[in-house]
Amino acid sequence: MSETIKTDVLIIGAGPVGLFAVFELGLLDIKAHLVDILDKIGGQCAELYPEKPIYDIPGIPLITGHGLTEALLEQTKPFKPIFHLGEMVLKVEKLGDAQFRVTTDGDKVFECKCVVVAAGGGSFQPKRPPIQGIEPYEEKSVFYAVRKMEAFRGKKLLIVGGGDSALDWTLNLQPIAERLTLVHRRDEFRGAPDSVNKMRALVASDDMDLKIGQVTALEGGNGVLTAASIKTKDGVDRIECDAMLPFFGLTMKLGPVADWGLTMEEELIPVDTAAFETNIPGIFAIGDINTYPGKLKLILSGFHEGALMAQKAYHYVYPDKRLVFQYTTSSTSLQKKLGVA
Ligand SMILES: Cc1cc2nc3c(=O)[nH]c(=O)nc-3n(C[C@H](O)[C@H](O)[C@H](O)COP(=O)(O)OP(=O)(O)OC[C@H]3O[C@@H](n4cnc5c(N)ncnc54)[C@H](O)[C@@H]3O)c2cc1C
Numbered sequence: 001m002s003e004t005i006k007t008d009v010l011i012i013g014a015g016p017v018g019l020f021a022v023f024e025l026g027l028l029d030i031k032a033h034l035v036d037i038l039d040k041i042g043g044q045c046a047e048l049y050p051e052k053p054i055y056d057i058p059g060i061p062l063i064t065g066h067g068l069t070e071a072l073l074e075q076t077k078p079f080k081p082i083f084h085l086g087e088m089v090l091k092v093e094k095l096g097d098a099q100f101r102v103t104t105d106g107d108k109v110f111e112c113k114c115v116v117v118a119a120g121g122g123s124f125q126p127k128r129p130p131i132q133g134i135e136p137y138e139e140k141s142v143f144y145a146v147r148k149m150e151a152f153r154g155k156k157l158l159i160v161g162g163g164d165s166a167l168d169w170t171l172n173l174q175p176i177a178e179r180l181t182l183v184h185r186r187d188e189f190r191g192a193p194d195s196v197n198k199m200r201a202l203v204a205s206d207d208m209d210l211k212i213g214q215v216t217a218l219e220g221g222n223g224v225l226t227a228a229s230i231k232t233k234d235g236v237d238r239i240e241c242d243a244m245l246p247f248f249g250l251t252m253k254l255g256p257v258a259d260w261g262l263t264m265e266e267e268l269i270p271v272d273t274a275a276f277e278t279n280i281p282g283i284f285a286i287g288d289i290n291t292y293p294g295k296l297k298l299i300l301s302g303f304h305e306g307a308l309m310a311q312k313a314y315h316y317v318y319p320d321k322r323l324v325f326q327y328t329t330s331s332t333s334l335q336k337k338l339g340v341a
Contacts (some may be wrong), residue, residue, distance in 0.1 A: 004323035006111050006112050007031055008032065008114070009033075009112055009114045010115050012119050012257075013118035014041020014042070014085070015042065015288075016042065016044075016287075017299070017303065019075075021118060021309065024306045024339065025077065025084075026081075030310065032082075035088075035102075035104055036086075036087070037088040037124055037255075038124050039085050039145070041085070041337055042066070042068075042072075044192075045207075049064075050064060051210070053064055057299060058300055078337060079108060083184050085332050086106070086145065086147060087105060088105045089102055089104050090103050090105050094261075098114065100112050100114070102117040110302070113282070113313075113316050114313045115282065116286060117121045117285040117289055119255075119304070121288055123257075125255065126145065126247075127251050129215065129246045129248050133146065133217075134218060136223050138231065139244050140223030141224055141244065142245075144247075149173065152176060152177060152243060153175070154175045154178050155243050156179050156241070157177045157241060157244075157245065158215070158241040158243070159183070159202050160180070160182075161248060163249065164192060166182065166184070167195040168243075169245060169290050171202075179209070181211055181239055182208065183210075183214070184211075185212070206276050211230050211256075214231050215230055215246075216230070217226050225241060227240045227241060228241055231319075254295070257269070257289070262285070269285035271292055274312075275311065275312035277309075284309045286302055287301075287302035287306075288302070
């Protein structure tokens with residue numbers, strides 16, 4: 001059964017802009033939950049360039065993608081945001097004035113007064129490996145993410161890939177699998193050297209197998225996998241398996257955002273520049289996902305958009321109250337909310 005969660009605002013996307021929106025909303029006593037399809041916060045900063053330095057965050061001469069994510073998380077802490085990671089928002093429905101229902105693929109339902117779409121370039125989705133006939137097995141015996149490790153206990157597992165995800169899941173699932181085989185196209189790995197060493201030690205002690213080659217075909221029926229063919233330099237090996245986990249990286253796709261009744265322009269959401277509200281009152285779009293004359297896809301633009309969005313959202317959340325503009329430097333009331341007064 002779906003769980004219904006009531007909140008003032010539901011933020012779709014926990015990238016830098018969604019995170020800063022929590023802060024701006026929090027200053028105005030507006031509570032937020034955030035949903036992100038990634039299993040971590042930080043959006044592009046965390047997924048695409050965690051170690052790269054960013055030089056154009058106002059007042060911070062240099063900070064990495066990871067560092068910025070950590071700093072934003074710290075800044076949101078007084079407002080106790082609740083994150084729902086590893087879930088994709090599928091549906092946004094208007095129930096009435098300042099009333100929305102938002103549904104995720106994790107079977108959660110949110111009822112909220114405003115929706116903030118901070119979905120960036122869209123949802124990060126796994127790249128499908130080029131194996132003919134893979135589709136019927138997806139989400140039955142082929143999985144692009146591990147949501148519950150227990151689902152793989154006692155199974156014959158095939159993990160495919162050479163990056164950190166493939167190596168991390170190899171190390172995590174090997175102790176509970178009946179037998180685990182890691183397949184990678186070459187005998188060099190992009191993952192952390194420590195993980196590579198641990199994986200090689202498990203192979204040396206015969207606790208798992210490593211195949212250098214490519215998965216070319218799957219065997220089974222009705223979505224139930226029984227074996228996979230691996231093309232190696234010496235020929236084709238057949239490996240019995242119950243489940244395959246390919247980790248071929250992520251790609252950004254717009255995803256379900258296009259189905260929510262919002263006006264779209266070339267996969268972006270047009271907004272007004274007074275409040276960054278969409279064509280549906282009460283639904284806002286901030287950060288890389290929106291468009292307006294002069295838009296720059298920069299983190300600092302998304303921060304500004306979040307501040308103005310919060311001012312308008314206040315009127316939906318507290319229709320009978322008057323909003324008084326205040327500075328964090330001089331308002332004791334804001335400082336109390338931040339836990340510094
Ligand atoms: C290599 C690189 C370098 C960059 N360098 C800079 C720089 O130096 N300075 C700068 O200002 N900007 C830089 N950028 C751009 C910057 O990263 C983006 O402007 C910023 O990440 C936008 O933030 P956002 O929160 O709007 O979106 P994102 O960071 O894209 O986050 C959006 C999040 O929403 C999630 N999402 C989308 N749809 C759904 C859904 N239906 N359900 C659940 N979750 C969903 C996604 O999974 C994602 O995590 C760079 C970008 C790249 C790729």
